[in-house]
Amino acid sequence: MLNFLLRRLAAGVVTLFVALFIMYILVDAAIDPLADLVESTAPNKEQLIAQRTAELNLDTNVVIRFFWWIGDVVTGDLGEAWRSGQDVSGLLTRAIGSTLELVAAATVLSLLVGVTVGIVSALRQYSAFDYVIIFLSFLLYSLPSFWVAVLLKQWGAIGFNDFLRDPVIGWGVVVALSLVVGLLWSLAVGGSARRRVQVFAIAAAANVALFAYIQLTGWWDRPQIGPVLLALLGAGTAFAVAGVFAGLHNRRALYTGLTVVVLGVVLYFPMQVVFDSIDESHLLIAGLALLTVGVGYLVGRLFGGPDWRTSARTGAAVALVMGTLIFIDQVMQVWGPYFQALSGRPIPTFGDRTPNLGGNYWVQVLDSYTHLVLPTATLVLIAFASYTRYSRSSMLEVLNQDYIRTARAKGLPERLVVVRHGFRNALIPLATIVPIDVITLLGGAVITENVFARPGMGQLFVRSLMDAEQAPVMAYLIVVATLAIIANIVADIVYAAIDPRIRLDA
Template structure:
């Protein structure tokens, strides 16, 4: 591993230097810092041109200017944007922060939803559910992102804000949506007609109960989870996680998950006090998340047994989900003052922050979430289609392999065949796709950022090109090129981790 990292790092640095040199030459040819002065009608135009040439060293050979810039880079100086006079590192820091928020949310949601739906679609090959997913995937993949973004601004922002003035859902709509959700679940679960009818009834009833609860309690006006709903969602999560990864027959894993849920509900009110008094940054939340996962892992370890590691991983997963629900509940508690501060229109259509909003840490988090909603949904809808297709095709290929037939012939349960033998190997192609996609998005979702006016990396690049500022452009290229090289190294490591046949030091 060490030899691999040394070789790839050395090759990556050499590639980065050559790429930066070539890009510097191309960017220098593409921009003209004198364009506005050449078109000027000022009487001292030539004097202004000469002054700018001297200020920007435009009379120096471009190769010499590159090595001057590169030498400054090695000392940590990224230069200054000459039009605004702002340091490039400050511009880059804000842009990276805005883009990182968007990329993290969009990538996690797209991968989880896309891979899950794609694998279920593969397991239900040539069924009605499979055909529906194939149709939706191709439809979403073919849609231009700017068109999706504009539709979301119209219906998910403006339309939803109008709806919140009088958030009443018609009962025929509730019944229709519940039946549709139940139908999708019955198609996804599959089985005999009797089983499908049973799933249809249960899923429709559950969805009807949820929507009726939202309607009758005025939940949309003051959303919250609370201890009771936390217990219900936590129990459902525990059964789902155990059922998929351990099997409900594994009593230790099941009791681990349910114990973690009980602990989460018991600690609900003490955690509220902790959130109000201690939490002031994302780093504190990250530390609490690590502590939460460790607690869940410890519960599984204490239950013991020959497969205690499976119980421990189950406990950690359930604990993280419970912690996430408590975090979301805390954010929801500031919804009403946030809603009133924005005059009843809480879903914004541009920017990444509300100017002069004020408020504590939780208000700022909620404001960040609402600004992320639409651009994240845009990227998720587009990426969901590709991840669904990748995971479906990969799972179909894996399930036709000889070792899958051997596992079934040995009498292993179908759940075990799919999760332990099929799922892991189906992730191998995604190990090379996801890191590259993440780095591509870190370079800036230029169209999405433009539609929603998010000051991210893409907008920094476009604006700097328009202003003929080479230092911010080169800083952008430095970050994206470095991350691209890093993504390839990470992809190789993940690939080798998933597939034990791969040896990095071979």
């Protein structure tokens, strides 16, 4: 492993240097810092041109300027944006922070939803559910992102903000939505006609109950999860995680998940005190998240048994969900003052922060999340289509392999065949695609950031290029090129971790 990393890092450094050299020359040829002065009618135009030429060293050979620039970069100096006089390091830090928020949310959601739906679609090949997913995937994949973003602005922000003035959903709409949800669940689960009817009835009834709870409790005005809903959602998660990854017959794994749910509900109340004392500390939240996962893993380990690792993984997964729900509940508790501060229109259509908002840490977190809703939804809808297609085709290929037929012939349960033998191998193609996609997004979702006016990496690159500022453009390219090299190395490592036939030091 160490030899592999050293070889790849050495090759990466050489590749980075050559790429930056080529890009520096191309950017220098593409921009003209003197364009505005050349077209100027000022009487001292020649003096201004000479002054800017000397200031930006434009009379020096471009190759020499590149080595001056790369020398400054090695010492940690990324230069200055000459028009605004701002330090490039500060501009880059601000842009990376905004883009990371967007990329993290969009990547996690699109992977979870896309891979899950794609695998279910593969397992229900040529069924009505499969055809529906294929249609939606191709439809979303063909839609331009700017058009999706504009529609979300209209209906996801303006329409929803108008709805919040009088948040009442007609019972006819509730019943219609519940029937659609029940139908989708019955198609996804499949099985005999009796089983489909049962799933349809349960899903539709659960959806009606959920909307009834929202309507009758005034949830739109005071959104929260609370201990009761936390217990119900946690129990459902425990059964789902244990059922998929261990099987409900594995009582140790199921009891581990339910024990973690009980601990989460018990700790819900003292955690309110802990959260109230938090003041702008993302690191503390991250530490609490790691502690939560560790506790869940420990609970599974304490239940023991010959397959304790399955119980431990189940406990860790359920603990992560419980911790996330408690965190979301805490953020929801400041909805009232935030709603009032934004004059009853809490879903914004531009930017990544509300200027001069004020408030405590949780208000700032809620403000950040509401600004993420629309651009994240745009990226998720587009990425969902591609991840669904990748995971479906990969799973279908895996299910036709000899070792899958052998596992079934040995009498293994279908759940075990799919989860332990099929799912892991179906992830191998995604291990190559996902890191590259993440780096592409880190480079800036240029169109999405432009529509929603998010000051991210894409906006920084476009604005700097239009202003003929070479230093910010090259700083952007350093980040993107470095991350692209790292992404390829990570993809190889993940590939080897998933597929034991691959040896990095071979």
